[in-house]
Amino acid sequence: MVVATSPAMTLARDADGNLANRADWTKEIAVQLAMEEGITELTDRHWLVITYMKEQFEAKGDAPSIRKLTKESGVETKELYALFPKGPAKKAAKIAGLPKPKGCI
Amino acid sequence: MTDNNHQPIEKVSIVVSKGSLEGVYPGLIMANGARMEGIDASLFFTFFGLDAIIDKRMDKIKVATVGNPAMHIPTLLGAIPGMSSFATSKMKKEMETLDIPPVREFLEMIHDAGGDLYACKATVDMFHLTKKDFCPQVDDIISVGQFYEKAAGGQIIFT
Numbered sequence: 715m716v717v718a719t720s721p722a723m724t725l726a727r728d729a730d731g732n733l734a735n736r737a738d739w740t741k742e743i744a745v746q747l748a749m750e751e752g753i754t755e756l757t758d759r760h761w762l763v764i765t766y767m768k769e770q771f772e773a774k775g776d777a778p779s780i781r782k783l784t785k786e787s788g789v790e791t792k793e794l795y796a797l798f799p800k801g802p803a804k805k806a807a808k809i810a811g812l813p814k815p816k817g818c819i
Numbered sequence: 820m821t822d823n824n825h826q827p828i829e830k831v832s833i834v835v836s837k838g839s840l841e842g843v844y845p846g847l848i849m850a851n852g853a854r855m856e857g858i859d860a861s862l863f864f865t866f867f868g869l870d871a872i873i874d875k876r877m878d879k880i881k882v883a884t885v886g887n888p889a890m891h892i893p894t895l896l897g898a899i900p901g902m903s904s905f906a907t908s909k910m911k912k913e914m915e916t917l918d919i920p921p922v923r924e925f926l927e928m929i930h931d932a933g934g935d936l937y938a939c940k941a942t943v944d945m946f947h948l949t950k951k952d953f954c955p956q957v958d959d960i961i962s963v964g965q966f967y968e969k970a971a972g973g974q975i976i977f978t
Contacts, residue, residue: 779918780855781928791931800857818852819918 722746730814732807739811747809753798756809760797763789767810777807777815830859830973832966837978838867838876839883840907844914846978847871847925854932859973862929863966865939869946872938872953877922881907923954930956935969937961 726734798805835846853860884897
C-alpha cells in the first residue's frame with residue numbers, strides 16, 4: 715500500500731506543531747497545513763485572514779488579537795470562527811506558517 | 820502542548836458574580852480565551868454581575884476604589900467623588916492599548932464566537948428585571964438548576 719505523505723509533514727515543527735522555520739512556508743504548504751487542521755479548502759476569505767496575519771507578524775513580531783484581526787481584515791467574528799473552527803487565531807497562525815499567538819485576547 | 824496524562828478542557832461555564840470592572844473582566848477574558856482555543860464557553864451572570872449585561876448599565880462598569888487594597892490608595896481618598904471614574908478611565912486606556920474591548924463589544928465578540936450568555940433567574944426576580952433589560956446577546960434567563968444542566972460535563976469557574 716502506498717501511503718501518501720505531504721511535503722509539509724517532513725518540515726521541522728515547533729512544540730505546538732507549527733512550522734519551526736517561517737522560510738519553509740509556501741502557499742502549497744499552507745494548503746497541507748490547513749488539511750492537518752481539518753480545513754479541506756482554502757477560500758479567498760481564508761487567504762485574506764492568512765495574508766493579514768503574516769503581514770502583522772512581520773510588522774509586529776506576534777500574531778494580531780482576534781479583535782484587531784476582525785476590525786482590520788473585514789472578516790467578522792462569526793465568519794472567522796466558521797472559517798477556522800475550534801480556535802481561529804491559533805489555526806490561522808499555524809496555516810500562515812507562524813508560531814502560536816502569544817496574546818490573551 | 821497538552822500534558823499527555825491529562826484530558827484537555829473541552830467546556831467551561833463561567834459565573835460572573837461581581838459588578839465592578841475588575842469583577843467582570845476576568846470572566847469575559849476567560850470565556851473569550853476559551854472560545855479562541857476551541858473550548859465551549861458559557862457565561863452565567865448573577866447578583867451584581869448582572870450589571871455587565873444590563874443594557875443601561877453595561878457601558879458604565881467601574882473600578883472599585885474603596886475596599887480594594889490592591890488599588891494602593893487610602894480608602895478615604897478612594898471615596899472622593901470622581902475617584903472611581905478617574906481610575907476607570909485610566910484602566911480603560913490601558914486595556915484599549917492591549918486590545919481588550921469595552922464590555923459591550925467584548926460580549927458581542929464572545930457571543931459571535933459561539934459563547935452563550937445567561938442571566939440568573941433568582942437575581943432577575945430579586946431586582947425585578949425582564950429579558951428586555953438585557954443586551955440582545957443574552958440567550959436566556961435560567962435557574963441554578965438549568966445552569967448545572969448546561970454545565971454538565973465541563974468545568975465551572977466562579978468569579
